[in-house]
Structures are given as structure tokens and as C-alpha cells.
Amino acid sequence: MIRRFALMIDPVSTDDTRDDYRDTFTQVDAAAPALSVGELSTQRGDGVFESIGVVDGHAQEVVPHLERLAHSARLCDLPAPHLPQWRQAIETAAAQCGDGEAVIKLILSRGVEHGPTPTAWVTAAPASDFGAVRAAGVKVVTLDRGYDLGAAERAPWLLLGAKTLSYAVNMAALREAHRRGADDAVFLSSDGFVLEAPTASLILRFGDRFVTPAPNGGILHGTTQLSVYEHLQSRGFEVGYDRIPASDLPRADAAWLVSSVRLAVAITAVDDQPLPVDPALTAEWNQYLLSPRD
Template sequence: MALRHALAFDPIAVDDPRSDLAGTMRSFDPRSPIVQIGDLSAQRGDGVFESLGMVGRHAQEVSAHLARLAHSAALCDLPEPNLAQWREAISRVVVHAPETGESVLKLILSRGVDGAGAPTAWVTLADAPDSTAAREHGIRVVTLDRGYTADVPERAPWLLLGAKTLSYAVNMAAIREARRRGADDAVFLSSDGYVLEAPTASVILRRDGRYLTPEPAAGILHGTTQRSIFSYLGSLGVDTAYARITRDELRSADAAWVVSSIRLAAPIVQIDGEETARDAAMTASLNRYLLSPRD
């Protein structure tokens, strides 16, 4: 993704009396260096982030993404984000987006430079990848063992399952493995056989007219796009629920999708080499909704 603009700022506490939040921020050329080599985001992946889809100059689901940023920060023992400051940063960046088309806004909160004792933060704007083919023609997935059982989050909260951290090496390795197997993406399974999520997306399926997604308590990221879709489906009078879902239930679903802020709703058309049912009309409906301005 080609970067268009970047802005860095020094995070301030939620009870900081300063009102000139813009004065804490500085724009910079996204092609120039900004992260110090000692920053723990670069050295250890010690930080959290959010990726927001943008339609024109409208950032989608800002409140939901900021709430999840704060949740991830709490899980990682990072300072509580001053959400007013983050909103100001977003407002100063979105004006640099094209008036039409799709972009990606990334929010990053790092523990900061090793030994400095203060977090660092920045926001970047980039062109969104072209997801037309995935949305219209669907994606092939393989299921991969995530390496833990569904009850691990309760027993080992220090694994930070459910936090959107910068430590994405495993996620990227899973996508590479999926491509080695001739697929486009992966769907993680718990070691006891339950569907979790894709490396960068949530999973939604439909069975007998009911839309289901894996329980967030299983240690997955609670997807902002998944929640938005459930809200949309609820407005249509459609039944939705969180559930424990097996691979066989995913395989035999009436239709299934991976959904995210950037790719939006991509129908799953093949699982582990087996063709699956799809619903082109519902896919189109979901993507029309996801491409409409939402706060």
C-alpha cells in the first residue's frame, strides 16, 4: 500500500488539561524515517494498532476502532489512550485522502523507546489494496491449527489473545502457508477443533437462515466489521449469534465470509480444496452496506 500521509504525536494522559491537542502533533513525509531504532514497536512488536477503512474522506467506524484500541492497550498494560487526542489526529489526516475511492487509516500506539518510559504514537494514510476480485469472486481458504485450545484465554491471559498487537509474524506466516497450499487465506482452528478467525479477518457463516460467528471468548479479535454486519443484519430482522463452530459446520454452511475493515466481505468459495456454497446476492448487499459511510 502506497503511503500518502503520516502524522506523529506524543500521547497525553486522559486527565491532561491541555486543550490544544493539535499542538502535540506533527506531520511528516511518509517516505522519511520517523520510528527510532530503539522503539519497542520495531524491536519487539510491543504495541497495538487499528486499521480503519476509508470511503472518500470518511473514516469508517471510528468509535468502534478507538474503543478496541483502548481495550488492546489495557490488555497490554499500555497507558490509556486519550481518545480525544486520537480523534484530533484522525481529523488532521483524513483531509489528505482522495475525495473518492478507498483508503486505509492506521493507528499505532507503541510502548516507546526502550528506557524512555513514554509511549509513542502515529497515524498513517495509505491507498487501500484492490479487493474487487475477493469481494466479487470469493477466496479459497485452508484451515490451520492455531496451536491452543478454545479455553486458553481464560487460563493464560498473558498470551494477549484478543488484543490487536503489532506482533503479526504468526498471522503473516499463516497466510504464506495458505498460499503454499494453493489457497488465498487461512482460517485458524483451535486445537480442540473450533473455528477461530482468519489471520486478518473475522469469520461469519449462515446456517438455516441464522448468521453465526465464533465466540470472542475463544481468544479472537472481536471484529469491528463483524459487529457492524451483525447490526445491519439485525436491522433487517435477521437472527445473529455468537457460537462455537466446528470445521464441519463451517464446511457445510449455507454461505460463509471472511470480513474485515479493508477487504470488507469476501465470500469463502473453497475450504481445504472442497467447493462451498455461496450467496452472491447477500455478498453484494453486505458490501454495499460496508461501503456506505458509517460512524
């Protein structure tokens, strides 16, 4: 049985070379208050995070998630996370997850306002049951994100390539999708290119070629998308990254949203226009994504 679990982490210097970091973790009651009212993660969303899928006690894609956490920290001018310490924290949390699917979250905040150190913690909890949506797929609407494709490079202070705690816009996009009768959204750049979903990466199929929007447009390089690409390449398919015009989205032979916990879900319609679906390939991807992967 999967239970809720939480660890507060005392961040250490990246120069620390010990083998055991267990004395830097403090287990706390996952249902009890643990943060100061001056914590900037809650006051301003000033921090970064990762969500890691766990299957039968095995944390998936740990290295890519840790690398992306470090990348987000660099973009936000946060202290570099000590990756061996965080990996041991993940292992500790995963050991509390029994059979079934769970999610581990890594959070690195700037800390208490005017405080000397960042705040860091790890949680583990049961994952939602995504069996139905993996089988049925989702309808999406396209929404303008309000930035052109060059905004991330031109204005790095927008933090478009970081996985920050500031998810209010992403949640507002999902609510707008629901108001329009859809299940999810796909962001478009203001100059008309496909980006990503609020909480997932996008993969399109054109014939035997699979393509995802290039991550240099201020979007996250999806860990699950990378795993799917590895699987497709092992099957002999061509995969790639590209600037994808919005007009190509409804013309795709198939499309998916992929993420660490929901895994792969087929897109069944874009702005009320039906899209072809490949149930067998979707099921194959999810079977692969549920297998142990480091």
C-alpha cells in the same frame, strides 16, 4: 487523489480535557525515517494497532476501533490512549484522503527501550484494490493455531485478545495457505473449534441464522462483523455468537471473511471442499460497508 500522510502523536494524559489537540501532532514525511533504532515496536513488536477503512474521506467505524485500541492497550499494560486526542488525529488524517478507498492505521508502541513515554503515530495511505476479490471470493484452508479455546482466559499473558504488532504468525499462516493453493486461512483451536482468519473475522450462515465465533476464545471482536450484524438485524435476520465446531464450517450454507479494508469476501471452498456462495448478499454487504458509518 489519495496521498500518503503521517502524524507523530505526543500522547497526553487521559485527564486532559482540552478541546483542541492539534499542537500534540507533528506531521512527518510518510516516506522518510521517523522512528528511533531503539523503538520497541520494531525490535519486539511490542505495541498495538488498528486499521480503519476510509471511503471518500470518511473514516469508518471510528468509535469501535478506538475502543478496541484501548482494550488492546489494557491487555498489553500500555498507557491508556486518550481517545478524544486519537479521534482528532484520525479526523486530521482522513481530511488528507480524497475520493476512493484508503486506510488509516493507528499505532501505539511501548516506545524506545528504557524511554519514559510510549511512541504513537497515525498513517493514511491508498487502500489496495479489492474489487476483484470481493466479486470472486476466496478459497481457505483450516490451520491449527496451537491453543485450545480456554487458553486466553487461562494464560492472559499470551495476549490472544489483543491486536498487537506481533503479526509474524498471521503472515506465516497466509504464506502456508498460499503454499496449499488457497487464498486465505481460518484458524482452528487445538480442541477443534473455529476461530478467525489471520486478518479477518468469520461469519457463517445456517439457514436464516448468521453466526460468528464467540470473542471470548481469544479472538478479536471484529468491528466490520459488528457492522454486518447491525445490517442483518435491520433486515430481520437472526444473528449470534457461538462455539462453532470445525466440522460445521464445511456444512455452512455460506461463509464470509469480513475486515475493515477488504470488507466482505465470500468463502468459495474450505480445504478444497466447495462451499455455497451468495453473490447478491455479498454485494449487498459491501454496498452497505462502503456507505458512511461512524
